[in-house]
Amino acid sequence: MEIAYYPGCSLKQSSALYDIQSRRIFSELGVELKEIEDWNCCGATSAGKVDDFLAVAMPARNIGIAEAAGYREIVIPCSACYSRTLVAQQRLEGDARLKAEINGAFAKKMNGGLKISSILEVLLGRIAAGALEPKLKRKFRRLKPVCYYGCMQTRFPFTVPVPDDVENPQGMETVLGALGVKAIDWSHKTFCCGASAAVNDPETSLNLMGKIMKDALLRGANCFVATCPMCQLNLDAHQDAFCRRSGIEERLPVFFITEVVGAAMGISPEALQVDRHFIDGTTLLKELEGDER
Amino acid sequence: MTGPLLEFRPEQAKPLLQEVMERSGQMLTACYQCRRCAAGCTVADETGFFTPNILIRTVILGDRETALSNPLVWKCVSCYTCGTRCPNDIQTARITETLKKMAKEAHIAPLQPKVAAFHDSFLESGLRWGRVNEMEFMGVYEMKNIIREARARNYEAIVDELKTQAKLGMAMFRLKRMHAGFMTTKGRKEIKALYRKTRKKPGVSPRVNP
Numbered sequence: 139m140e141i142a143y144y145p146g147c148s149l150k151q152s153s154a155l156y157d158i159q160s161r162r163i164f165s166e167l168g169v170e171l172k173e174i175e176d177w178n179c180c181g182a183t184s185a186g187k188v189d190d191f192l193a194v195a196m197p198a199r200n201i202g203i204a205e206a207a208g209y210r211e212i213v214i215p216c217s218a219c220y221s222r223t224l225v226a227q228q229r230l231e232g233d234a235r236l237k238a239e240i241n242g243a244f245a246k247k248m249n250g251g252l253k254i255s256s257i258l259e260v261l262l263g264r265i266a267a268g269a270l271e272p273k274l275k276r277k278f279r280r281l282k283p284v285c286y287y288g289c290m291q292t293r294f295p296f297t298v299p300v301p302d303d304v305e306n307p308q309g310m311e312t313v314l315g316a317l318g319v320k321a322i323d324w325s326h327k328t329f330c331c332g333a334s335a336a337v338n339d340p341e342t343s344l345n346l347m348g349k350i351m352k353d354a355l356l357r358g359a360n361c362f363v364a365t366c367p368m369c370q371l372n373l374d375a376h377q378d379a380f381c382r383r384s385g386i387e388e389r390l391p392v393f394f395i396t397e398v399v400g401a402a403m404g405i406s407p408e409a410l411q412v413d414r415h416f417i418d419g420t421t422l423l424k425e426l427e428g429d430e431r
Numbered sequence: 432m433t434g435p436l437l438e439f440r441p442e443q444a445k446p447l448l449q450e451v452m453e454r455s456g457q458m459l460t461a462c463y464q465c466r467r468c469a470a471g472c473t474v475a476d477e478t479g480f481f482t483p484n485i486l487i488r489t490v491i492l493g494d495r496e497t498a499l500s501n502p503l504v505w506k507c508v509s510c511y512t513c514g515t516r517c518p519n520d521i522q523t524a525r526i527t528e529t530l531k532k533m534a535k536e537a538h539i540a541p542l543q544p545k546v547a548a549f550h551d552s553f554l555e556s557g558l559r560w561g562r563v564n565e566m567e568f569m570g571v572y573e574m575k576n577i578i579r580e581a582r583a584r585n586y587e588a589i590v591d592e593l594k595t596q597a598k599l600g601m602a603m604f605r606l607k608r609m610h611a612g613f614m615t616t617k618g619r620k621e622i623k624a625l626y627r628k629t630r631k632k633p634g635v636s637p638r639v640n641p
């Protein structure tokens with residue numbers, strides 16, 4: 139099976155490891171991710187704050203490229219890109235004039251009907267199809283994760299169909315459950331980490347992350363699992379800073395969901411490039427490596 | 432928490448409310464001040480008195496000055512919590528996003544200049560090259576900060592900022608999370624041309640410069 143793939147700018151740069159992991163894991167699950175040609179930046183959170191027209195036009199061009207290439211579905215791992223693209227599609231469906239205007243300017247036109255999926259939707263689909271079970275090689279015993287969804291995976295500024303519960307999503311818990319891992323329930327799974335403010339308003343984002351960390355520790359978690367590259371980088375790169383600020387001694391690795399799935403499939407942490415984390419995650423994954431199923 | 436008195440400005444109330452409602456697409460008049468938004472606002476600890484419901488009240492009262500310059504407008508992280516919980520479907524994030532743009536158009540200095548510089552630089556970079564190159568974008572953003580601080584002669588702020596960013600940058604480099612290549616999108620010309628065309632339309636003011 140082939141589906142269109144929009145990596146977005148961060149998976150090509152600071153979170154290139156997530157790109158490598160996603161391609162590898164999905165390929166093992168029988169899905170080839172086909173990067174759409176000559177895609178452009180979706181505008182992310184910034185477009186909505188600076189220019190409403192660009193917030194729709196930038197993702198629209200990518201939708202047109204995927205549709206013109208004949209794809210029915212596109213997977214977008216970054217939550218910001220996923221959210222912006224889904225919202226743009228929804229807005230264009232309700233505004234024929236805007237759609238015609240944008241289509242008129244782009245070589246690859248939108249017709250409509252492209253399914254925009256998060257990485258969780260595609261993973262859950264493969265699990266439901268039974269593709270994961272035969273691939274599992276390792277069993278985790280010591281993993282006590284909290285699933286961190288952040289703000290953009292389930293909440294949108296416009297009415298769009300959300301495939302999970304808005305306040306208490308379960309997609310990641312279900313994926314981990316299929317690996318035999320029981321995720322810990324907690325209250326900060328959709329609490330925003332302030333990634334878009336990390337550079338320009340660090341006080342705010344460090345305070346937000348401190349709250350997230352405190353709840354995770356209170357529940358007895360020994361790692362985070364996330365799907366969004368912005369969340370992962372934010373909670374990982376700034377962990378020393380926000381822990382010091384909040385008087386927290388402990389540190390927790392922040393895993394991409396693809397790293398946990400990959401490790402369960404028997405792929406080594408090195409091959410998954412887990413050694414590119416700020417907070418060491420290799421040790422925890424290595425400890426588990428010996429735990430045969 | 433008590434806060435500054437908001438001023439009722441009857442002459443400004445109607446045009447302000449109308450502009451914010453139209454541009455944000457939010458029905459501010461539907462708000463009945465139940466404060467569900469305030470209870471869940473992610474940045475409530477940072478903004479004190481200025482909760483989403485207060486911001487809505489400020490606009491309705493016509494206090495334009497306060498509406499364009501208050502902690503919530505500049506600290507809102509667009510997490511959409513308030514909006515998904517509002518019984519009347521009011522997305523305050525769309526209101527804060529709109530007020531940021533209105534402040535810029537009115538040449539009012541942003542309460543948090545770094546927030547404005549960040550989002551401007553990001554979008555400009557995305558538009559200029561078709562993709563955001565993290566290093567180039569951060570460079571442009573820091574230049575904006577340096578120019579602003581140098582004008583105000585805050586040299587210490589410049590040094591602090593550069594130290595913080597250099598430290599993070601070095602750590603990212605060590606972990607190979609910094610990308611050396613430069614990305615461009617051929618089709619960026621299509622977006623730029625379309626954008627130029629729409630900007631010429633009456634009522635649409637220029638907002639970013641690619």
Ligand code: SF4
Nearest residue numbers: 462464465466468517
């Ligand atoms: S939740 Fe909605 S109706 Fe209630 S105070 Fe907030 S904006 Fe107004």
Ligand code: SF4
Nearest residue numbers: 472507508510511513
């Ligand atoms: S979108 Fe903004 S105003 Fe609403 S809850 Fe989040 S931070 Fe608060």
